[in-house]
Amino acid sequence: MRAVRVLAIIPTVVVTATIAFVLLRVIPGDPAALMLGLDASPGELQQLRHELGEDHPIWEQYADWLGGLARGRFGDSIHYHAPVAQLIAERLPVTLWLAAAAMAVTVLIALPLGIFAAVRVWSPFDLGVLAATQVGLAVPNFWAGILLLLVFSVTFKWFPLQGYAPLSAGVGAWVSHLALPAVALGAARAAQLMRFVRGSVVEELSREYVRTARGKGLGERTVLLVHVLRNALIPVLTIAGLQFGFLFGGAIVIEQVFGLPGMGQLVLEGIFARDLPVVQGAVVVLAVLVSALNIVVDLLYGLIDPRVSVE
Amino acid sequence: MSARRNRPLAVGLTLLTIVLAGVCYETLLGGNADIRIAVADRLEPPTRVHVFGTDDLGRDVLARVLGGGGIAFEVGFVAVGIGLAAGVPLAMAAVRWRRWPARAIGQIMDGLMAFPAILLALAIVAVLGSGYVQAMIGIGVGLVPVFWRQTRAQALVIENLDFVTAARALGASENRILRRHILPQIVPLLVIQATVAFSGAVLSEASLSFLGVGTQPPTPSWGRMLLDATHALSVAPWMAIFPGIALGVTVLGINLLGDGLRDALDPRLRRAAGV
Numbered sequence: 033m034r035a036v037r038v039l040a041i042i043p044t045v046v047v048t049a050t051i052a053f054v055l056l057r058v059i060p061g062d063p064a065a066l067m068l069g070l071d072a073s074p075g076e077l078q079q080l081r082h083e084l085g086e087d088h089p090i091w092e093q094y095a096d097w098l099g100g101l102a103r104g105r106f107g108d109s110i111h112y113h114a115p116v117a118q119l120i121a122e123r124l125p126v127t128l129w130l131a132a133a134a135m136a137v138t139v140l141i142a143l144p145l146g147i148f149a150a151v152r153v154w155s156p157f158d159l160g161v162l163a164a165t166q167v168g169l170a171v172p173n174f175w176a177g178i179l180l181l182l183v184f185s186v187t188f189k190w191f192p193l194q195g196y197a198p199l200s201a202g203v204g205a206w207v208s209h210l211a212l213p214a215v216a217l218g219a220a221r222a223a224q225l226m227r228f229v230r231g232s233v234v235e236e237l238s239r240e241y242v243r244t245a246r247g248k249g250l251g252e253r254t255v256l257l258v259h260v261l262r263n264a265l266i267p268v269l270t271i272a273g274l275q276f277g278f279l280f281g282g283a284i285v286i287e288q289v290f291g292l293p294g295m296g297q298l299v300l301e302g303i304f305a306r307d308l309p310v311v312q313g314a315v316v317v318l319a320v321l322v323s324a325l326n327i328v329v330d331l332l333y334g335l336i337d338p339r340v341s342v343e
Numbered sequence: 344m345s346a347r348r349n350r351p352l353a354v355g356l357t358l359l360t361i362v363l364a365g366v367c368y369e370t371l372l373g374g375n376a377d378i379r380i381a382v383a384d385r386l387e388p389p390t391r392v393h394v395f396g397t398d399d400l401g402r403d404v405l406a407r408v409l410g411g412g413g414i415a416f417e418v419g420f421v422a423v424g425i426g427l428a429a430g431v432p433l434a435m436a437a438v439r440w441r442r443w444p445a446r447a448i449g450q451i452m453d454g455l456m457a458f459p460a461i462l463l464a465l466a467i468v469a470v471l472g473s474g475y476v477q478a479m480i481g482i483g484v485g486l487v488p489v490f491w492r493q494t495r496a497q498a499l500v501i502e503n504l505d506f507v508t509a510a511r512a513l514g515a516s517e518n519r520i521l522r523r524h525i526l527p528q529i530v531p532l533l534v535i536q537a538t539v540a541f542s543g544a545v546l547s548e549a550s551l552s553f554l555g556v557g558t559q560p561p562t563p564s565w566g567r568m569l570l571d572a573t574h575a576l577s578v579a580p581w582m583a584i585f586p587g588i589a590l591g592v593t594v595l596g597i598n599l600l601g602d603g604l605r606d607a608l609d610p611r612l613r614r615a616a617g618v
Contacts, residue, residue: 047454170595175587281459323457
């Protein structure tokens with residue numbers, strides 16, 4: 033059954049790739065004209081049409097696009113004169129690290145605060161957490177990023193203003209370049225996750241088995257850690273998984289604030305240079321990544337909660 | 344629940360009223376303060392004349408913040424309108440004709456859902472070009488599957504309720520059942536969903552403009568103002584602070600309004616924990 037679920041990624045990839053194809057190849061009518069602008073000579077247009085494969089029928093272009101994807105090929109960038117797959121391979125690690133670090137920030141903030149708030153429900157601490165989540169949800173991540181830059185890079189000069197250092201350049205440099213973007217991206221997600229953690233724990237705490245556990249004379253700590261959390265965190269996992277979509281979407285914007293050379297910058301450079309193959313490839317890779325992560329979360333859900341059968 | 348005891352609704356409405364009053368004042372009475380360039384006054388910190396300071400071209404930041412609010416609301420309304428206008432009828436069609444249209448529409452909607460909203464909007468902007476109309480369309484298209492999924496799920500639940508069976512037994516046609524019995528039941532949910540989508544759309548417009556592909560200068564937009572602010576972060580921090588506060592307060596107001604509406608319109612959705 034699980035193998036079947038993993039295979040379910042295939043139709044998702046096909047549909048995603050088709051949407052990207054329709055959006056960026058079919059709707060523009062003549063992508064070559066769109067890419068070159070109004071002042072292109074007929075010769076240049078003809079040349080680009082040939083490079084894009086536009087001189088073939090549309091269904092043939094579609095088959096080529098899908099076939100290329102299956103072999104990990106996305107065509108060539110017009111602007112960079114390089115295979116799109118190579119550009120993506122250079123940029124993807126930055127975005128993946130950013131998303132992973134932001135996810136870590138999200139979980140590290142949301143779990144402890146959400147659980148504490150739920151244990152002391154309607155206490156001043158809980159009300160404070162609830163108010164903070166409302167603010168966290170309303171603050172756009174890129175503005176949070178700008179404020180972090182203003183405080184920690186411009187005023188205190190603790191962190192670099194812009195740029196990225198790969199892990200190979202040393203852990204210290206890598207962390208200092210990734211810390212602020214990860215916090216900016218993760219904080220808003222944490223606000224959302226915290227609301228779910230709190231709600232889920234409060235709900236579990238009101239169940240009969242908790243009364244039984246307490247009646248047996250178990251300490252509050254044991255009741256919470258052994259009994260309640262195991263049940264309460266199952267639905268939280270799904271919500272945490274859904275955050276991946278938001279994280280990758282947010283990463284596109286956050287990369288711009290901190291000058292990180294990731295997938296978001298690649299998409300934007302593609303848009304500004306009217307380099308449709310780059311936009312098309314990067315968009316598909318990001319969308320497929322989000323789908324794949326959601327499927328992984330679904331599988332984990334089935335592993336953790338035996339009551340859930342993953343169809 | 345009475346409106347007096349519904350605190351999120353009251354706070355949300357208050358915040359939005361303040362923002363909207365400012366926006367109306369600027370757009371209806373203030374004229375074109377947002378494009379009045381006065382290079383002599385550039386990068387002035389907040390003073391009594393320029394309460395929020397001036398930007399790199401000497402324009403009053405307060406006027407531009409209020410002008411940007413107009414754009415934010417406009418984009419929000421149009422984008423949510425696109426999402427509703429396409430998502431709800433498609434969902435109804437999927438419920439009415441189960442076989443092939445439902446399957447095909449479902450596949451496309453699931454595919455669209457796989458795209459992070461901002462990414463879909465970027466792809467659409469890549470084709471249509473930069474600008475706030477294109478941004479509206481991009482954000483609106485991203486909202487279609489959201490409304491589609493909500494409406495369809497709810498319609499499928501309601502369709503199995505006794506009163507629908509009764510209507511069917513009395514000989515009501517499928518179209519009539521959808522229009523007169525199912526749709527009205529979904530309206531409260533759609534109102535709540537539209538509020539949530541609205542705050543998302545406002546944030547998306549700001550993000551797209553911040554990336555440089557949304558609203559184009561000289562039209563004021565909170566996202567674009569924040570982009571300009573990043574170039575003058577060490578000399579004019581006020582340029583980065585006030586548009587962000589305006590954006591945050593607006594989104595907070597809409598979110599609270601949404602929470603309040605959920606409490607008021609659909610008591611079944613209210614969580615015991617008050618989340």
